[in-house]
Amino acid sequence: MAKSRREKGIEKMNQVLGKGGDIVINKLKEIAPDFGDMIIEFAYGDIYNRPGLDMKSREIASVAALTVMGNVIPQLKVHIQGALNVGCSETEIVEVIMQMSAYGGFPAALNAMFAAKEVFSKNKK
Amino acid sequence: MAKSRREKGIEKMNQVLGKGGDIVINKLKEIAPDFGDMIIEFAYGDIYNRPGLDMKSREIASVAALTVMGNVIPQLKVHIQGALNVGCSETEIVEVIMQMSAYGGFPAALNAMFAAKEVFSKNKK
Amino acid sequence: MAKSRREKGIEKMNQVLGKGGDIVINKLKEIAPDFGDMIIEFAYGDIYNRPGLDMKSREIASVAALTVMGNVIPQLKVHIQGALNVGCSETEIVEVIMQMSAYGGFPAALNAMFAAKEVFSKNKK
Amino acid sequence: MAKSRREKGIEKMNQVLGKGGDIVINKLKEIAPDFGDMIIEFAYGDIYNRPGLDMKSREIASVAALTVMGNVIPQLKVHIQGALNVGCSETEIVEVIMQMSAYGGFPAALNAMFAAKEVFSKNKK
Amino acid sequence: MAKSRREKGIEKMNQVLGKGGDIVINKLKEIAPDFGDMIIEFAYGDIYNRPGLDMKSREIASVAALTVMGNVIPQLKVHIQGALNVGCSETEIVEVIMQMSAYGGFPAALNAMFAAKEVFSKNKK
Amino acid sequence: MAKSRREKGIEKMNQVLGKGGDIVINKLKEIAPDFGDMIIEFAYGDIYNRPGLDMKSREIASVAALTVMGNVIPQLKVHIQGALNVGCSETEIVEVIMQMSAYGGFPAALNAMFAAKEVFSKNKK
Numbered sequence: 001m002a003k004s005r006r007e008k009g010i011e012k013m014n015q016v017l018g019k020g021g022d023i024v025i026n027k028l029k030e031i032a033p034d035f036g037d038m039i040i041e042f043a044y045g046d047i048y049n050r051p052g053l054d055m056k057s058r059e060i061a062s063v064a065a066l067t068v069m070g071n072v073i074p075q076l077k078v079h080i081q082g083a084l085n086v087g088c089s090e091t092e093i094v095e096v097i098m099q100m101s102a103y104g105g106f107p108a109a110l111n112a113m114f115a116a117k118e119v120f121s122k123n124k125k
Numbered sequence: 126m127a128k129s130r131r132e133k134g135i136e137k138m139n140q141v142l143g144k145g146g147d148i149v150i151n152k153l154k155e156i157a158p159d160f161g162d163m164i165i166e167f168a169y170g171d172i173y174n175r176p177g178l179d180m181k182s183r184e185i186a187s188v189a190a191l192t193v194m195g196n197v198i199p200q201l202k203v204h205i206q207g208a209l210n211v212g213c214s215e216t217e218i219v220e221v222i223m224q225m226s227a228y229g230g231f232p233a234a235l236n237a238m239f240a241a242k243e244v245f246s247k248n249k250k
Numbered sequence: 251m252a253k254s255r256r257e258k259g260i261e262k263m264n265q266v267l268g269k270g271g272d273i274v275i276n277k278l279k280e281i282a283p284d285f286g287d288m289i290i291e292f293a294y295g296d297i298y299n300r301p302g303l304d305m306k307s308r309e310i311a312s313v314a315a316l317t318v319m320g321n322v323i324p325q326l327k328v329h330i331q332g333a334l335n336v337g338c339s340e341t342e343i344v345e346v347i348m349q350m351s352a353y354g355g356f357p358a359a360l361n362a363m364f365a366a367k368e369v370f371s372k373n374k375k
Numbered sequence: 376m377a378k379s380r381r382e383k384g385i386e387k388m389n390q391v392l393g394k395g396g397d398i399v400i401n402k403l404k405e406i407a408p409d410f411g412d413m414i415i416e417f418a419y420g421d422i423y424n425r426p427g428l429d430m431k432s433r434e435i436a437s438v439a440a441l442t443v444m445g446n447v448i449p450q451l452k453v454h455i456q457g458a459l460n461v462g463c464s465e466t467e468i469v470e471v472i473m474q475m476s477a478y479g480g481f482p483a484a485l486n487a488m489f490a491a492k493e494v495f496s497k498n499k500k
Numbered sequence: 501m502a503k504s505r506r507e508k509g510i511e512k513m514n515q516v517l518g519k520g521g522d523i524v525i526n527k528l529k530e531i532a533p534d535f536g537d538m539i540i541e542f543a544y545g546d547i548y549n550r551p552g553l554d555m556k557s558r559e560i561a562s563v564a565a566l567t568v569m570g571n572v573i574p575q576l577k578v579h580i581q582g583a584l585n586v587g588c589s590e591t592e593i594v595e596v597i598m599q600m601s602a603y604g605g606f607p608a609a610l611n612a613m614f615a616a617k618e619v620f621s622k623n624k625k
Numbered sequence: 626m627a628k629s630r631r632e633k634g635i636e637k638m639n640q641v642l643g644k645g646g647d648i649v650i651n652k653l654k655e656i657a658p659d660f661g662d663m664i665i666e667f668a669y670g671d672i673y674n675r676p677g678l679d680m681k682s683r684e685i686a687s688v689a690a691l692t693v694m695g696n697v698i699p700q701l702k703v704h705i706q707g708a709l710n711v712g713c714s715e716t717e718i719v720e721v722i723m724q725m726s727a728y729g730g731f732p733a734a735l736n737a738m739f740a741a742k743e744v745f746s747k748n749k750k
Contacts, residue, residue: 318730
C-alpha cells in the first residue's frame, strides 16, 4: 500500500535531519501544528523524496543556500548536521561554505563557518 | 614548475564555465581589468582548485546559492551552463532549483527555473 | 466528494491570479511540470485555501513581501494584479508599497511602484 | 490647530506599537536622537497616518515584509505586537507568517513563527 | 527665511543627482506623487542635508550599499552618477565596487561594475 | 624585497581592524585555517591595499554595506571599530548608518545603530 505524503515525509526527515527535525516540529505544535505538517509533507514528503538528485547533493545545495542567505543560522546548523547524516564529510561541508564567500561574501561565509564549527564540536562530545 | 594562481585559475575557469567566463573577463577589461584577475585568481585559482569537494558538487552548490540570492540571474545562467559542463544532468539542475523553493521561496526558484530553461534550449540549437 | 489538492489549487489560483497563473504554469510545462503542480497544490491548494485570513489581506501580505524582496518583479506584478482581482483598490496597493519604503528602503519601493504603474495602466487599455 | 508631524507621529506610534515604540526611541537617545525623531515623524507621522489603508492591513503588510526579510527579528516582534494592538487576531498573524513560506522560504517563516510564539506567550503572562 | 524641507530637498537632490532625480520624481507623478515628495523631503531634505558627513562620503556609502543589495540596479546607476557629480573619481567608484565583492560576493559586484561601465561611457558621449 | 600578499594582508588588517581581525582568524584556525588566509590575503592583502581609495572611504563603504545587509552584525561591529581606527568620527559613522535607512529600511539601520552604540560604549570603558 502506498505511503501517504506525511509518512514519506516523516521517514525522509528523520533520515536527513535526525532528531533535529523533531525538535522543530515540536516547537511548532503549540502555535501552528499545520505548519509543521507542511514542512514534513511538502519539503520532505514531496521534494526530498524525488528521484533525480542524490541525498548528499541535496544537502550540499541546502548548506550552500542557507550560507548565502545569512539570516537563518538555526536552520543552517540543522542542515550541516543533515549533510553529515547523509554522508558528507566535514571537509566537504567546510569547502562548500568557503566557496560561498565568492557568491555571498566573506561575512555570511564566516558566520556559516562558525555554525559548522559548533555542530562539528557538538558531535565530538 | 608550479603553475601561478593565474594559470591555475584560467585553466579551471575554462574547464567549468567554458567561454562564459571569458565573456565576463573581457567585459571587465575596459573598466576594471584587475577585478577580472581577482575572479580568475581567487575564485577559480584558489577556491575551485581546492581538493576536498568534487567539481559537480561545487557547481550544485553554486546553482543553489545563486538561485536563492535571486538577484544575479546572469551569473546563475553562467553556472547552470557550468554545472552541465562538469557533468551535472539537466534533471539534477532542475531538482536543485525546485528544492530551493523550500529555502528561498517560489518566486526566486521560478526565475531560476526560467533561466535554466533558457540555457538548456540554447544548448539544443 | 472532497476536491483534491490540485482541484482546490487550480480554482483558488484562477480566482486570485486570473490568467497570470496559467501563464506561469504553462512556461514550466516543458522544463519542470511537477514544479507547476507544487505551486498549484501547495501555494494555492494548501495555503491560500486556509480559513483564518481573508483573500484581500493575503494579497496585501504578498505585495508587501514581494516589494521588500526587491528581486522578483515578475511575481510582484502577478500579485499586484492578484490584489486587484480579490478586491484591493489601486490606492490600497500604492499605500502598501509606499509603506514598504520604511522597511525595505526607497529603491525597492520605487521599483515596486513602477511595477504597479505598469499593471494599472495595462488594465486601463 | 494642526498637529505637527511629530505630534501625529507619537500618537500613531503609541496607538500601533504601544510601549514597544518608546523603548526603541529611548535606546536611540544617547547615540542618535534625531534618528528616533525621523522614525516618529516619517514612518508614523507621515506614512502610517495616511488614509487609504486601514491600520490592520498596514500591520499585516509589516509582518509579511519583516518575515521575508528574515534578518530583523526584534522589529518583527514589535510589529507582531503592533498587529495585535490594531485588532489582528493571533490566527491572522499565524496565517500571514505561514503564507510567507511560499515567498521567502521555510527557514525565514519558521524564525518568524517562533518570534510570534514568544510575543503571544508573553501576552498571556 | 528658513527654507522648507521640500525646498532644501529639491536643491540637494539636484546637486547630487542632477536630472536623474527629476526623472524618478516625474515617473511617480501619475501614480504616487506623494511618494516623490517623501523622497525629496525625507531622503534629500532631511538626511542628505545633515552636517556631519561630507557629500562624497555619502555617495560612496550609497554606491556601496546599492551594490551589495544587488537588486536595485536603476538606483545604483543614478547614484554612480551622483557620486561623480559630488566629486568622486571613476577610480574611486570602481574601487568601492571592487571592495564590495568581499562583502556581498562577486556576482553582485560584477553587476554593479557593469552598471558603472554604462554610466561612465554614457558620460563620454 | 617585495612583501608577500600574506605579509601585506596582516599589516593592513591590523591597521584597520586592530585585534578584532586576529580574533576572527584565530576562531577559524581549528576548522578552516586556509579560510583565514584567504581573508588576510584577498580582502586585506589584495583589496584594502589597493591605491585609489583612502582608508576612511573604504571603511565608510564597509559600514554602509554591512548595515543594509542586516544579517552580519558581528562583522559590522568589527568594521565600526575599523572605521574609528582609520580616523572616522563617531558622528560620521552615525550619519552613514542613519542614511542607510533610506536604502535598506529602518529596521536594518536600527540594528546597525544599536551595534554602533555597543562599540562606542565599549571604547569608553
